[in-house]
Amino acid sequence: MSGRAMSNASESLRVVHVMRAPLGGLFRHVCDLAQGQHQAGLKVGIVMGEAPRDPVSVARLRDMAGACELGIHVMPMSRMPGLGDVTNLLRLYEHTRRLGAEIIHGHGAKGGAYVRVLPRLAGGFRFYTPHGGSLHFDAKSLKGRLFFAAERLMRGRTDGFIFESEFGLRTFFEKVGDPIAPAIVIHNGVTEADSVPVSSEEDAADFVFIGELRALKGVGTLIEAMGLLKDAAHLRIVGSGAERECFEAMARKAPHNVRIDFMGPLPAREGFALGRVVVLPSHHESMPYVALEAAAAGVPLIAAHVGGVPEIFGPDASRLVAPGDPAALASALAHATGNPDDMRLLAARLRQRVTTDFSAARMAEGVTEFYRTRLDPVTRCNSGKAANASGVRFREGVSS
Incomplete structure (x- = not known):
């Protein structure tokens, strides 16, 4: 209609x-x-x-x-x-x-x-x-x-x-x-404006998290996963929340090969440009807009298998990560940095699905x-x- x-x-x-x-x-x-x-x-x-x-x-x-x-x-x-x-x-x-x-x-x-x-x-x-x-x-x-x-x-x-x-x-x-x-x-x-592609900045971090700073959103799991990576890695965390100080304390304990920056709240599309891969490590979700917006903008996405996220990924739902599992998330992060072409192909499939069906x-x-x-x-x-x-x-x- x-x-x-x-x-x-x-x-x-x-x-x-x-x-x-x-x-x-x-x-x-x-x-x-x-x-x-x-x-x-x-x-x-x-x-x-x-x-x-x-x-x-x-x-x-x-x-x-x-x-x-x-x-x-x-x-x-x-x-x-x-x-x-x-x-x-x-x-x-x-x-x-x-x-x-x-x-x-x-x-x-x-x-x-x-x-x-x-x-x-x-x-x-x-x-x-x-x-x-x-x-x-x-x-x-x-x-x-x-x-x-x-x-x-x-x-x-x-x-x-x-x-x-x-x-x-x-x-x-x-x-x-x-x-x-x-x-x-x-x-x-998503809207037509959401569907305009976003390109990463020249000095973009390897990964970016965008969302409320709460344990429910898996921020702690993501910080733990970053600490398990063997190679140098850079994460930017975009958002605000009452638990920020707790996560900042966790980030200070990360190994020397890991850099974690807290950027404060920003519009999602500005946040997407700060990293090469968006990470959604939530423990619980229903139908998260960050996943929809990232997919619509053609940004590579790593996400947990929670809530309605499999409905967004469709045939690619097998790529989702077990929630609350730092080791599984670290494996997905390492795969993303080592296989950028594969991540770009996944991003293209998700963009087609989201802009058509959502x-x-x-x-x-x-x-x-x-x-x-x-x-x-x-x-x-x-x-x-x-x-x-x-x-x-x-x-x-x-x-x-």
Whole structure:
């Protein structure tokens, strides 16, 4: 369906996206989605739990201002449940009622909880995209059991689940159960700007990591792997995070043949140019934008076999590395430095796959079409057919 056709069918829709932290892939997803929906004629607003702090996110939010006719609002949210959530729910209730929101779309564990716990008197259909979020918890841990119990309770307050990877949908079934409400898989996508090739700088490092500085992202595993290399190697780490000092301490203990630089946060494409090979060593992911963006830009990529990354690599998924395994990662790093032609061929195959199959425009169209299948009493009876028309995978809320 073209953007114009979708606009004619949906131009009156008023959509509010709710999330906690404006950073990382979740924030990129919400911005791409809001921008695409705005271009299709929808009226869009964003509610977030904090103002962005790093310059990359600040710039992205500034660029979004013109697309958010319903405004961008900050409503402080803690990461974990607390008494402040009660006040926030009242504020969100008043806010969505005042905006006349027809669609309230929660992103991540916190945004999804707010949207679904919100009293029905606030109006609007409730949609939820987990983005990994609580799905990364161990189902046997106390925290995991509590979060998954809450997810089971909130299924009945959800009008539609939108997963950005097959991995996300599969994990929900395994850890939570049947979504009950209709569920759909719509992959994250890249824009035409993302597809412009990026060339490495003349003094580029051998490897570059781009992302949040957290143990979950495998930064420690990457530093350990660098220490196992026999030849001289240079790594640049791009990003920010609360655990930076810990990783800097690890880097100072690296052997003399290894150089590790911390560059701070930068736009992804600027970061790509700082290294010859992008490394994504995450322990957990859903559908990481860094992998999509690197592949679209034609930059050689080493990644861990986690989350939806195999869906990006497709036939080349056998090239992925076991997560949390410094020795396996070191082997992949050594192969990359010794076989640049092989890495360039892999990069060319990934670029062709991503630019063909992962589109931000189609993502926005697919999500909006799914909204329509839930809003329209006629298409709700035939929602599988309508969703498949957008080139996305649809499943009714029953296991199969």
